[in-house]
Amino acid sequence: MKKHDVQTIITALGGRAQLQALLGVGASAVSNYLARDELPQRAVGPVCEALRARGFSVDPTCLEIIGQSVPPAGPAPHIAPHIDPHLAKQNLAEQNLAGGPQIGGGAAASVLSDTRRSTGSARVLLIVGGGIAAYKALDVARRLQDHDIAVTGVMTGSASAFITPLSLAALTGKKTYTDLFSLTDEAEMGHIQLARQTDLVLVVPATANLMARTANGLADDLATTILLATTAPVMMAPAMNQAMWGHPATQANHTTLVARGIGMIGPDDGGMACGEEGTGRLSPTDEIVDAVVAKLAGRHKTLAGRHALVTSGPTIEPIDSVRFIANRSSGKQGHAIAAALAARGAKVTLVSGPVTLPQPPHVTHIAVESAREMMDACTAALPADIAICAAAVADWHVAGDTSGKLKKDNAGPPQIELVENPDILASLSAHKKRPQLVIGFAAEAENLRANAAAKRARKGCDWILANAVTRADGSSVFDSDSNGALLLAGNSCEDWPQMPKTALAERLADRIEAHFA
Numbered sequence: 479m480k481k482h483d484v485q486t487i488i489t490a491l492g493g494r495a496q497l498q499a500l501l502g503v504g505a506s507a508v509s510n511y512l513a514r515d516e517l518p519q520r521a522v523g524p525v526c527e528a529l530r531a532r533g534f535s536v537d538p539t540c541l542e543i544i545g546q547s548v549p550p551a552g553p554a555p556h557i558a559p560h561i562d563p564h565l566a567k568q569n570l571a572e573q574n575l576a577g578g579p580q581i582g583g584g585a586a587a588s589v590l591s592d593t594r595r596s597t598g599s600a601r602v603l604l605i606v607g608g609g610i611a612a613y614k615a616l617d618v619a620r621r622l623q624d625h626d627i628a629v630t631g632v633m634t635g636s637a638s639a640f641i642t643p644l645s646l647a648a649l650t651g652k653k654t655y656t657d658l659f660s661l662t663d664e665a666e667m668g669h670i671q672l673a674r675q676t677d678l679v680l681v682v683p684a685t686a687n688l689m690a691r692t693a694n695g696l697a698d699d700l701a702t703t704i705l706l707a708t709t710a711p712v713m714m715a716p717a718m719n720q721a722m723w724g725h726p727a728t729q730a731n732h733t734t735l736v737a738r739g740i741g742m743i744g745p746d747d748g749g750m751a752c753g754e755e756g757t758g759r760l761s762p763t764d765e766i767v768d769a770v771v772a773k774l775a776g777r778h779k780t781l782a783g784r785h786a787l788v789t790s791g792p793t794i795e796p797i798d799s800v801r802f803i804a805n806r807s808s809g810k811q812g813h814a815i816a817a818a819l820a821a822r823g824a825k826v827t828l829v830s831g832p833v834t835l836p837q838p839p840h841v842t843h844i845a846v847e848s849a850r851e852m853m854d855a856c857t858a859a860l861p862a863d864i865a866i867c868a869a870a871v872a873d874w875h876v877a878g879d880t881s882g883k884l885k886k887d888n889a890g891p892p893q894i895e896l897v898e899n900p901d902i903l904a905s906l907s908a909h910k911k912r913p914q915l916v917i918g919f920a921a922e923a924e925n926l927r928a929n930a931a932a933k934r935a936r937k938g939c940d941w942i943l944a945n946a947v948t949r950a951d952g953s954s955v956f957d958s959d960s961n962g963a964l965l966l967a968g969n970s971c972e973d974w975p976q977m978p979k980t981a982l983a984e985r986l987a988d989r990i991e992a993h994f995a
């Protein structure tokens with residue numbers, strides 16, 4: 479059977495209750511038709527007839543609505559004798575809440591364009607965990623649909639103590655799944671299909687418990703079974719009390735999940751529902767939605783065929799065989815950029831100093847220690863279309879032979895002579911195989927914009943992302959999960975506010991994508 483635009487058919491019929499009554503099936507069957515975007519063969523005749531009764535011209539081979547021959551006047555004609563008025567009312571309420579089209583006629587064209595919004599090209603499975611922030615998942619569901627993303631809701635048992643499946647169903651326009659052992663759902667839309675028929679799985683809020691169960695591979699309810707069975711990218715927005723977040727068990731689970739490629743959005747800092755202050759608040763809806771949109775944009779592989787060279791992390795410069803000079807760079811920003819570009823299809827060479835981060839998926843990772851090793855690895859990686867120098871490269875290294883171990887003796891501290899390191903950003907900018915787009919980072923302690931502009935001119939790179947080493951609240955950009963920056967590109971200077979480093983990476987990837995479009 480050919481695929482149908484089931485949502486459009488349902489809207490044209492006047493709602494899901496109408497289709498249920500027409501075919502004599504339950505709500506879960508209609509959810510299944512929506513998920514598959516296909517009606518059973520036996521539905522074609524009655525649906526075609528009902529649509530025609532409502533004044534639509536229909537192609538009977540595929541049930542495509544090709545126009546409206548007679549605009550229906552007044553109330554919708556009855557298409558079946560046993561429409562449950564409660565279901566019909568619920569359906570109307572759901573459509574109104576979802577901002578969807580109204581029941582009762584209107585031009586076929588407007589029905590089609592309205593439904594396209596909710597049946598968008600991307601699909602997100604939204605898993606809601608049982609935390610105090612569960613109600614915010616409703617707003618996330620609504621806002622994702624504003625971006626033409628179709629959302630299907632799944633709730634844990636605990637989540638149902640905070641919000642109802644009906645609220646989520648009303649906002650998504652689809653059944654909310656809660657039960658792993660529901661025979662109807664398993665017969666018509668099993669957990670494996672739910673896990674597979676999506677472009678992304680998003681967990682909001684990701685409770686400490688859900689993170690722990692996922693990190694340990696448990697599959698003891700529908701949510702965790704989906705998380706184990708899915709082959710789609712997974713993103714989590716954790717939210718919990720600051721002590722729960724800071725607990726070594728949660729931190730270890732977080733590290734495990736990140737290492738497995740799960741995208742983390744937040745958590746944020748600030749006041750909590752329980753009255754305490756700290757890290758653990760759910761990230762703002764905007765940030766969650768932006769991160770999902772950016773991730774889904776990546777699935778279009780817009781940078782396929784491009785080679786990106788990314789440097790990340792610190793360099794370490796030996797003083798002797800056991801001591802070294804290093805800096806506080808964690809590599810989080812550079813690694814996030816490498817991951818974002820790889821997700822968009824770029825071939826990525828990540829040249830990284832020593833970090834404790836997992837290697838991002840689908841990148842060629844070259845581990846180095848000193849600035850000179852990083853320089854050699856970068857030059858060897860050319861040609862490249864894009865170079866992004868996010869590493870915090872030491873300006874100097876220790877002169878002479880550093881192979882032995884310095885001894886403490888009565889002669890006092892050793893004299894250490896420093897020699898300038900090669901300038902990787904300037905070298906790549908001036909290289910005969912210069913990448914078409916060279917981007918540098920500037921970590922400045924003062925006069926951010928002026929110093930960054932001067933650095934760009936000095937180094938000869940195309941764009942520069944400048945961030946303040948110390949932020950207004952006294953925290954350091956190094957090792958933080960968030961970053962804000964000025965982007966100097968051409969004659970423009972954009973002020974990018976504080977956001978997760980992963981979001982900043984996506985934003986930069988957007989700009990790179992636009993540059994090469």
Ligand SMILES: Cc1cc2nc3c(=O)[nH]c(=O)nc-3n(C[C@H](O)[C@H](O)[C@H](O)COP(=O)(O)O)c2cc1C
Binds near residue numbers: 636685687688
């Ligand atoms: C009022 C209340 C608020 C809670 N808020 C949170 C929370 O914000 N984050 C969290 O991780 N757990 C929170 N919990 C604990 C979870 O509900 C509990 O760990 C539950 O088992 C989570 O189940 P789930 O992960 O399957 O959704 C809260 C519990 C209660 C009673």
